[in-house]
Amino acid sequence: MTDTLPAATGTRVPAQRRPAHDSGPASGKPAPPGRLRSSRPDLLLCGGLLVTIMLVQGWNISDYPTLSDDEGTYLAQAWAVQQGEGLAHYTYWYDHPPLGWIQIAVLTWIPALLSPESMTVGAMRGVMLVVSAVSAILVYVIARRLSLPCWAAGLAMILFGLSPLSVVLQREIFLDNLAVMWTLLAFALAASPNRHLWHHFGAGIAAATAVLTKETMLLVLPAVLVTMWRHSHQDTRKFAVTGAVTACALIGFSYPLFALLKGELLPGAGHVSLWEGIQYQLTRPGSGFILDEGSGSYGVLQSWLYYDRVLPLGGLAGALLLLVTWRWSVTARSLAGPALTVAILAVLALRPTGYLPAMYVIQALPFLALVLAGGAASVAHAVLRRWRTEAEKRGVTLGRYALAGVLVLAAGAYVVPRWYDGDRTAVTADANAPYEAAAEWMASEVENPEDTRVLVDDALWLDLVHAGYEPGLGVIWFYKADLDPAVTETMPGGWRDIDYVVASPTVRRDAVDLPNVKAAMNHSAPVAVFGTGADRIEIRRIQPSGAAR
Known part of the structure; x- marks a missing residue:
């Protein structure tokens, strides 16, 4: 916590000129807000x-x-x-x-x-x-x-x-x-x-x-x-x-x-x-x-x-x-x-x-x-103050804690069900099973990964590096197959110099603007598919014959 750091390095305001809320434990008064x-x-x-x-x-x-x-x-x-x-x-x-x-x-x-x-x-x-x-x-x-x-x-x-x-x-x-x-x-x-x-x-x-x-x-x-x-x-x-x-x-x-x-x-x-x-x-x-x-x-x-x-x-x-x-x-x-x-x-x-x-x-x-909590505190303070004033006028015992409890329960009844569904999804859903399966397949099913060239998106790049593919020229971030001269110079045959494309949703979406990647997709066939629908990941092997699939 920042409050536990020594204060000796700063210039202190003289005690007699310090506002009341600056008083600390040494003065016998409550600690200022924030001193946990x-x-x-x-x-x-x-x-x-x-x-x-x-x-x-x-x-x-x-x-x-x-x-x-x-x-x-x-x-x-x-x-x-x-x-x-x-x-x-x-x-x-x-x-x-x-x-x-x-x-x-x-x-x-x-x-x-x-x-x-x-x-x-x-x-x-x-x-x-x-x-x-x-x-x-x-x-x-x-x-x-x-x-x-x-x-x-x-x-x-x-x-x-x-x-x-x-x-x-x-x-x-x-x-x-x-x-x-x-x-x-x-x-x-x-x-x-x-x-x-x-x-x-x-x-x-x-x-x-x-x-x-x-x-x-x-x-x-x-x-x-x-x-x-x-x-x-x-x-x-x-x-x-x-x-x-x-x-x-x-x-x-x-x-x-x-x-x-x-x-x-x-x-x-x-x-x-x-x-x-x-x-x-x-x-x-x-x-x-x-x-x-x-x-x-x-x-x-x-x-x-x-x-x-x-x-x-x-x-x-x-x-x-x-x-x-x-x-x-x-x-x-x-x-x-x-x-x-x-x-x-x-x-x-x-x-x-x-x-x-x-x-x-x-x-x-x-x-x-912070501002939502501050707004809630401001509204709660105004409501409780008005409630106290009205109660005192009528000679009624103030039930401010009861009122505060009602306000909290009302807010909770609105928020909790909505948050429960969202947080339950976050702690139970498995959205990355296709990625994990694709990484495992590329690590176990491809012979000689050190001599294999594959186009992937960012999310899988490190997985394939750890699986033995050469960073940069073996496992290639798919954009570089069209946009990086250092990579395109090593691809005189264009798409024919690629062995695999791991076609994630990102690769399929952006391939339309990348000629080499698009051609590699068009001249390849899926050898493994993980997941279904738009979120699926296809591992596609290049077909040297040029047959479009």
Whole structure:
């Protein structure tokens, strides 16, 4: 926990000028919100909820959801970092900063050393539990530091960790999950009750790390700054904010400096460049307006709401409530940072020309949980206060705990059945059996894999590397058969130089735009099929005669 770190390195605010809520255990007053080490109820509640969250997220983690291409990409890059050689399945072109998969490499280092063959997407999802655990704890800490009561902090933790949408997305090996963890650390340090300068500098460092993990976290930095401004002491505020911004900027500039030192900052002949990567991210085709039923963004929105409507829609409503009541609500002012984060992300998602990836919502999940819990706390406080006033007028004994119990039961009656179905699917379904069977077949049924060339998607690439296929030229990420000159030069015969195609849904979908892959598909026959329907995986052997199948 951040609160257990020594405070000797910071500049303390003089005790006589410190606000009352800054008083700590030494003064004989209750510990400030967020100091879990001093609060047994907080520790017990946070610990109990953490165990529950880890059980739900960890159970059946390798089998659900279906393996994704992005997971394969990030894990393959992490594996290449561990190998210390240029063995990645495609050339790094500044699509994302490399710090993300460097962290994945660190997380998977020990499992990979103990069992190298387990360095596959399904098996390595378990390391994401570490990230989820840290993030869930930080959500609770932030809620307490932003003055939410204990029960509301617990609610935020439950919303963040047990929503079916969270369970599905936090299991996957995504850079976004790592970046969210660092962003939450930045918020926790920015709202530190101790107000040490090193906490604010640390917030800047954490924020920069989040951006270098996934560049989209740049959008959240204004909200971190707002939180720091509100929670820093007025006497040292300018210095603290300046130091945090400076620390963030200096670390952030290491990325363009890295590109500059490699001679890859600007476009040029024979190399990739950071500028081209940024240009691509800013000019990639949009996915349409999120409320247009025919757009790709609408489909992404529906995929989120398929898993859970409570957290996304309830969180948006909570953010709107807090922003509207900001002037006269203490809770709204305390949660200004998370509410601003939700507002920024929502506005950007509504851009008609923007591109909306499926994992975009990951960076919003903890803040949706915080503002929904904050909105619930604000409404509950208003209702209980009104109930108390009316009861006192009528001389009726106040049954506030009974009323609170009724409100909790009503909310639970709406949420629990919806979450139960989604979470039950997550802990029981086996969506990856076709992938596992295909990997096993390629490992056991193909003779001389070291001399065999096969096209695969990202999710299966590492499985075949561990099965003995040569990285890069033996097991080939299917895009490279058309788009990478280093590979196409070794294929003078085009599709005839390929032995197998593992036709997953991704390969079948994208083969239409890749001539060599399309030809290989058309001149091959299935020798094994795993699964049924659109999710099936076909292992197709190339037919040298050229007969189309």
